[in-house]
Amino acid sequence: MVVLTIILIGDLLLIRLRPHIPSTKESTLWVVFYVGLALLFAVLLGNVAGWRNAGDFITGWALEYSLSIDNLFVFVLIMAQFAVPRRLQQQVLMVGIIIALILRGAFILVGVTIVEHFSPIFYIFGAFLIWTAIRQAMPDGDHEGEVQRENFVVRLLRRRIDISEEYDGSKLRTTVDGKRMWTPMVIVFITIGVTDLIFAIDSIPAIFEITTNGFLVFAANIFALMGLRQLYFLLGDLLDRLRYLHYGIAVILGFIGVKLILHALHENELPFINGGQHVEWVPDIDNMVSLGVIVVSMGVATIASLIASSREKRAQRVGPTVE
Template sequence: MNIPVWFEIGALVVLVLILIGDLLLAKFRPHIPSTKESTLWVVFYVALALIFAGLLYLFAGGQYAGEFLTGWALEYSLSIDNLFVFVLIMAQFAVPRRLQQMVLMVGIIIALVLRGIFILLGVAIIENFSPVFYIFGAFLIWTAIKQAMPEGDHDEEVKRENFIVRLLRRRIDISDEYDGNKLRTVVDGKKIWTPMLIVFVAIGVTDLMFAIDSIPAIFSITHNSFLVFTANIFALMGLRQLYFLLGDLLDKLRYLHYGIAVILGFIGIKLVLHAMHVNELPFINGGHHIDWAPDIPIWLSLTVIVVAMVGATAASLIASSREKRAEKASISE
């Protein structure tokens, strides 16, 4: 049973319309969303993803629905890591809080375009060169090890962005002040760019780096380009509201990078096992498939993703709560 073409076209049209509406809302109504508003939007997008999975189950079967759900959970988990870098970028360029919605929305659009390109490239490579799974798997295991290292990787990413930003500043005139959410402004009768441009460039560079990490990961779940792309859309759509919902809580999620490291390491091993299962390299097992290499089931992948994220979040909040109690106790003494 395949996914009907009419379903794919209809779903993409609806999702594009939702994204356009969200973009227009961020552009024409810049404001700082309340906790209640952010919560309602996050719940809406999560419910939308679950409804989409239900429709997939109804029209295409449980296999596709399971692959979408697992892929969405994976991409959503990895996308949360973006938020830490977004916080650093917003602080570094002193983006007014009421304009941050627009910045995040543009960042999401850039991410979707970049990921769409990576998905098309990934599908083409997989169809013509199956050993790429060895490369994907090794890359994700290496990324997992980096994630598990002491914190500071996010600062390194911002430093890479700074190089591009410095290059941009040398090439074009950029004002010192923001002019609402405009990209161009007038200073002393001359039209020049606002700092919003370099913020968009910094967000775009970040999205590019995260796309390189996340796209190989989701190919361990499904090779269906429609499911890969829609899982990315649903994961990114609620990211803007999640940024405001979590707010200062991001600083407390000190162990989240360990959860992401576990997920990336698991997915990397899964890809290597899959590569062994479909092996075609002549210097490995004589070019024959390695029958004992298991294909990890979808339900196990979903379980590992959920347990890793919930465990890392819970451990972070418990540690933070203990620190607060210890501080209160020391003050009272």
């Protein structure tokens, strides 16, 4: 974790000192680096703490990485809505990731405590994830709705403080006609912070089905978020073509929600369910099955999206047929 912290600080300083638009090659190398780092961590973890823990970490990391991709769609909308200059987007994303790490760390600490002392919480987590999956799969459950929810915060903020119309580099404060004002960057940071809070509420309950080990949960979140900034620039316009990705995420959330409820039945302590006894007949789904569902769901959704996009482009090139 010390090494990761050093990398995170170094990455932040690099962006601060040299704001730029990363090339596809640079973004690819960074994504490969962070994925490789996660796999290396899993190998070290397997040798030190056992391969079961390593398997739980990999499954948790894959889950959080998949759900974190959903953040990217909202980040794209936020950047567009507030017209963030492209050369400043790296810094915005990095701040967003740091906010996400802090929020998720707090949620993990609270979640581990609740899970240890109140096992029926898994029923609540499971029901919440199933509801989130249904909302994710709905036609009107698009990412623009997430941004609209933050608009209330933005409107409230504009009423309370003076905000300039133009950016002043990456500065939060600027001077306009001799008056000190906040720049639009402060709104962007707050909007991303609120977005991170919403996604933390969705993702943390999901990973508790994989493992309740606080260290593994936090490690999986760190590794999932570390390469998110580079993935944003690597995917670029491809995000607009991944039209079915939300269905893949819905399947994952629904599956994990069901698995949480099954786990809750295994650990049941509620007196009105089976007389307060454990329900032994419910199936116990292995984490390797969960990993398979995550990979297949994301893979199918991605391939289906790209095929649909390719067909649409071909149809546009051919044009309407004349009868």
